Amino acid sequence: MSKITKTDAEWREQLTPEQYRVTREQGTERPFTGDYQVSEGQGIYHCICCGAPLFENEHKFEAHCGWPSFDRPLAEASVEEHTDTSHGMRRIEVTCKRCDAHLGHVFPDGPSDTTGQRYCINSVSLDYHPNE
Numbered sequence: 098m099s100k101i102t103k104t105d106a107e108w109r110e111q112l113t114p115e116q117y118r119v120t121r122e123q124g125t126e127r128p129f130t131g132d133y134q135v136s137e138g139q140g141i142y143h144c145i146c147c148g149a150p151l152f153e154n155e156h157k158f159e160a161h162c163g164w165p166s167f168d169r170p171l172a173e174a175s176v177e178e179h180t181d182t183s184h185g186m187r188r189i190e191v192t193c194k195r196c197d198a199h200l201g202h203v204f205p206d207g208p209s210d211t212t213g214q215r216y217c218i219n220s221v222s223l224d225y226h227p228n229e
C-alpha cells in the first residue's frame with residue numbers, strides 16, 4: 098500500500114470542515130454525536146480521506162464512551178500508532194497508514210475476553226460500507 102500525500106488545500110477541498118478538523122488537525126468530534134455509534138450487520142469502515150479499509154463491524158463493541166470502538170484494526174498494516182502527549186495526557190494516537198489521517202486513540206481497557214484493546218475512533222474519520 099503506497100502512501101498518499103496531499104497538500105492542506107487539497108484535503109480542505111475534499112473534506113468537510115469537520116472531517117478536516119478531525120483527520121488533519123488531530124481533532125475530536127463531540128461524544129455521542131457521530132454517525133456510527135450503532136451499526137448492525139457486517140461491513141467495513143474505510144478511511145474518509147483515502148478510502149483505505151481500516152476496521153470491521155465485527156470487531157466493533159459498545160464501549161459507552163460516545164465514539165465507535167473496536168477491539169482491533171482490520172489488519173495490523175492498516176493503521177499506525179504513535180505516542181501522543183498533547184492535552185497533558187499520554188495516549189496512543191491511531192492514524193491511517195496510507196494517508197496519515199488522525200482517526201482516534203487506542204486504550205488498553207477493551208473487552209478482556211478479546212484483545213483487551215479499545216480503538217476509540219471518530220465517526221467522521223470513517224466511511225462505512227455494509228456488505229451486500
Ligand SMILES: [Zn+2]
Nearest residue numbers: 144147193196
Ligand atoms: Zn487514509
